[in-house]
Amino acid sequence: MHRRLINAYPSRGASLLLSALPFLLILLAYLAGSEARLAVNPNDKLLPAFSSIGAGFSRMAFEADKRTGDVLLWVDTAASLARLLAGLAIATVTAGLLGIAVGLLPYMRSTFSGFIAVVAMIPPLSVLPILFIIFGLGETAKVALIVIGITPMILRDMILRVEELPREIMVKAQTLGASTWQIALRVVVPQMLPRLIDSLRLSLGAAWLFLIAAEAIASQSGLGYRIFLLRRYLAMDVILPYVAWITLLAFLLDYGLRLLQARAFPWFVEGRKQR
Amino acid sequence: MTAVSVQNLWKEYDGRVVLEHVSLEVAPHSFIALVGPSGCGKSTFLRMLLSAETPTRGQILVDGEQLPGEPTADRGVVFQRYSVFPHLTVLENVLIGLEFAASPLLGKLFGKARRKAREEAAGMLAAVGLGDFLALYPSQLSGGMQQRLAIAQALIKRPRVLLLDEPFGALDPGIRAEIHVLMLKLWRETRMTVFMVTHDLSEAFHLGTRVIAFDRPRNRPEERERYGATITHDLAIWPPKYPVADNETPPGGTTRPLDDAGAQPGRPGAGQ
Numbered sequence: 001m002h003r004r005l006i007n008a009y010p011s012r013g014a015s016l017l018l019s020a021l022p023f024l025l026i027l028l029a030y031l032a033g034s035e036a037r038l039a040v041n042p043n044d045k046l047l048p049a050f051s052s053i054g055a056g057f058s059r060m061a062f063e064a065d066k067r068t069g070d071v072l073l074w075v076d077t078a079a080s081l082a083r084l085l086a087g088l089a090i091a092t093v094t095a096g097l098l099g100i101a102v103g104l105l106p107y108m109r110s111t112f113s114g115f116i117a118v119v120a121m122i123p124p125l126s127v128l129p130i131l132f133i134i135f136g137l138g139e140t141a142k143v144a145l146i147v148i149g150i151t152p153m154i155l156r157d158m159i160l161r162v163e164e165l166p167r168e169i170m171v172k173a174q175t176l177g178a179s180t181w182q183i184a185l186r187v188v189v190p191q192m193l194p195r196l197i198d199s200l201r202l203s204l205g206a207a208w209l210f211l212i213a214a215e216a217i218a219s220q221s222g223l224g225y226r227i228f229l230l231r232r233y234l235a236m237d238v239i240l241p242y243v244a245w246i247t248l249l250a251f252l253l254d255y256g257l258r259l260l261q262a263r264a265f266p267w268f269v270e271g272r273k274q275r
Numbered sequence: 276m277t278a279v280s281v282q283n284l285w286k287e288y289d290g291r292v293v294l295e296h297v298s299l300e301v302a303p304h305s306f307i308a309l310v311g312p313s314g315c316g317k318s319t320f321l322r323m324l325l326s327a328e329t330p331t332r333g334q335i336l337v338d339g340e341q342l343p344g345e346p347t348a349d350r351g352v353v354f355q356r357y358s359v360f361p362h363l364t365v366l367e368n369v370l371i372g373l374e375f376a377a378s379p380l381l382g383k384l385f386g387k388a389r390r391k392a393r394e395e396a397a398g399m400l401a402a403v404g405l406g407d408f409l410a411l412y413p414s415q416l417s418g419g420m421q422q423r424l425a426i427a428q429a430l431i432k433r434p435r436v437l438l439l440d441e442p443f444g445a446l447d448p449g450i451r452a453e454i455h456v457l458m459l460k461l462w463r464e465t466r467m468t469v470f471m472v473t474h475d476l477s478e479a480f481h482l483g484t485r486v487i488a489f490d491r492p493r494n495r496p497e498e499r500e501r502y503g504a505t506i507t508h509d510l511a512i513w514p515p516k517y518p519v520a521d522n523e524t525p526p527g528g529t530t531r532p533l534d535d536a537g538a539q540p541g542r543p544g545a546g547q
Contacts (some may be wrong), residue, residue, distance in 0.1 A: 166357035171327050173360075176372040176376055176432055177348035182382035186371060190362045267362050267412040 048237040056237030072226065073245070079221040081249070082138060084211050087146025087198065091207075096122070096152050096196050099158025100188055105180075120152035125213060132218060142214040149210040150203040157199040162188060194268035197261045201254055208250055277435040277468045279324070284333035285503070286319055292503035293319055297333070299487070299506065306462055306469045306516070308483030310476060315489040315504040317472045321438050324470060325352055337436060348376070351429030355441040357411045358425035361483045365410040365424055369396040370430045398433060403427045403457060417448035425459070430461060432543055437462075439471040443478065455482060459516070486510045 010018055034047040035149045048056070102116070130143055132221040135141040165188065173183045215224030223246050227239045262269050294316040309317040314410050320326040324335060326346050335342045337349075344461040346352075359368050373392040374384050384392050400406055400434060405425040413421055422442055429437060443451045459482060462469055479486045488508035491499070 100545070133397070167327075168354040168357035169360065171325065171346050172352060172358060172428075174346035175325070175348060175350060175352050175429065175434070176375055178375045178382065179379065182375050186374075186382040187360060191360075265362070267414060270412060271361050271414040 006271050009275045041238070045234040045236055048240070052237045053240055056235070057241035060238055060241070073242075076221055076223045076226050077245070077249070080211060080215065080223040083142050083214075083222065084146065084207060085241060086139075086143045086206055087211070088204075090143070091147045091151040091154060091203075092196060092200055094147070095154035095158055095199075096192065099155045100162055100184060100192055102155075102273040103159040103162025104184060109159075116152065116155060116159075120156060122148075124149035124210060128214065128217065142211065142219070145214045150206050153194070153203050153206065154199045157202075158192065158196065161195045161199075162194060165191065169204055194261050194265035197257050197265075199255050204254055204257075208246065212246075279436065279468060279470075280336040280339075282334050282336070284320075284323065284335065285331045286316065286323065286328070287503075291500055294489075294505065295503040296505045299509075301468060301485075304466050304468060306459075306482055306484045307471065308479035308486045309470060309472045309489065310474070310479045310486060311489035311507075312502065314489060315476075317489045318440055320489070321440050321470060321472050324436070325350055325438055339545050348372075348432045349434055350436045350438060351432055351434030352440070353422065353425045353429055353442040355444050358442075359428060361413050364409065365400060365405055365411050365413070365416070366393065366396055368413070368424055369399055369428050372428060375527075376432075399427045399431050400424075402461075413445045419446050419449075419454060422446065422454060426458070426461065430465065433465070435467055436469050437469045439469065439473075441472050441474065442493045444474060451478070458482060459468060463516075480512060484512055484516050488514060 028049065031050075034049055037044045037047050038049060057073075060071075062071065064070060065072050078158055098112070102112050124145060128141075131141040131148075132143050135144060170183065171189065173187045178187065211222075212224030213225075215222035216228040219225040223242060227242050230238050230242075279299075279301040281297055281299040281301075285292070286294040297320065309320065311317050312459060320327065323330050324342075326342050329344065352358075360371070363371060370384075370389075370392055371382070373396060374382050377392065378384055378386060396407065397409060400409060403426055405420060405423055405427065408416065408420065413424065416424065425442070443454055446454065455478070457496060471479075471482065486508070487506055487510075489504045490507040491502065491504045492507065493499075493502040
């Protein structure tokens with residue numbers, strides 16, 4: 001008698017193999033396509049061979065650019081990460097503080113919940129021209145785009161999470177004699193920090209999107225700037241490793257946040273497992 | 276030693292009457308068990324005692340004074356779930372009550388003041404049998420231990436009134452019997468007035484000095500909207516439980532009738 005599919009679990013080894021499978025398939029498909037195209041036209045730029053991708057990557061990562069004398073990959077990475085992290089930091093702090101205040105205080109909720117619901121509906125990219133006009137084409141506009149893009153998301157999530165705290169917990173804190181400030185400081189904020197990390201992780205994708213969009217439109221450096229610049233030359237041998245690099249950075253950021261959550265808030269991870 | 280007086284209390288939600296005509300005089304150091312079918316308003320009544328809800332009509336007096344409009348430290352509470360802070364360890368969960376009082380700005384104590392408060396909190400935890408688990412988080416505790424923690428957390432503030440909302444409902448019978456013994460002991464030692472909502476009649480009669488049943492006298496479908504529940508039975512439990520600690524011989528031959536108050540916690544029927 002066969003088990004139902006919902007009860008059939010792969011063994012440990014099979015599980016590892018299966019998780020590698022989609023990557024291998026994509027790789028194989030690319031190799032096959034690349035071989036086929038290069039066989040017809042050795043100068044094909046669309047699906048370059050792995051050797052030329054490797055060459056393109058090492059040119060960007062290890063050789064100084066002839067015009068500027070910089071090693072471009074690192075300069076681009078530094079510029080992009082600085083913008084991204086600044087945006088994330090500002091958005092997280094703003095959304096965290098405001099979200100907790102709005103979730104906790106009825107007066108704040110009455111004042112801001114309607115406003116936030118409307119502002120969150122503004123498509124952030126449509127604000128980009130305004131940002132460029134106000135802040136010029138420098139760093140501020142790009143950071144501002146990321147902030148405007150992800151703050152509403154984190155903010156609304158925070159408000160929901162605060163309101164989700166069991167009523168019992170809030171009553172209990174009051175029966176222990178806590179003031180509003182003490183409840184915020186010792187009961188709500190510590191419980192919101194790990195949830196803020198969850199929220200931040202979910203908004204990482206959007207943050208990268210806004211970063212690359214801003215860099216593509218007006219910039220002198222950055223990972224997004226580079227791939228959009230190289231698009232003009234169909235330089236797939238550099239664009240592909242750049243995309244892979246961006247993916248790796250995004251993955252590491254996400255992974256780091258998950259690790260931080262597990263380390264700093266063991267009670268949260270433990271409690272989640274039990275649910 | 277705190278007396279509670281409930282005077283003609285009503286509670287309505289959007290015109291639906293939940294409780295009506297609830298009047299009750301509670302002597303100091305009573306242990307009131309509130310029983311009744313689901314949805315008869317006994318938890319609502321408890322929340323009003325807690326000021327987590329406001330009565331539509333009527334008033335509640337504690338030692339002759341009207342209840343404040345929000346929960347305060349003189350009324351402790353233990354809920355069935357979510358009673359303790361998941362982000363604090365066992366020790367911190369009890370310590371925090373002392374820290375709220377002593378440190379208005381940070382809600383946290385340091386150095387010598389903390390050591391002193393820690394000692395008091397650890398003592399309270401030892402009294403409920405959690406002395407060896409100070410560093411654990413609530414999610415690492417069993418259900419019974421979590422409720423012990425919730426009791427210790429509430430008692431560290433020395434409340435005059437303790438409100439229990441089905442506190443032992445989710446516990447195994449054996450654990451429940453143990454915690455009953457503990458509860459009676461603490462009730463005797465602290466001399467506070469206790470209100471306990473429970474679904475378990477044997478628990479109500481075992482722990483309570485008085486069992487109060489809520490029910491809807493008019494419960495036909497067309498009556499349910501306009502008539503709420505009220506007190507239908509009010510039973511004083513005999514023999515009376517005296518405020519003596521466990522296994523302690525009461526002062527001999529003074530006012531004691533023939534009873535076995537000292538042996539109450541071990542009475543058969545506990546936790547069934």
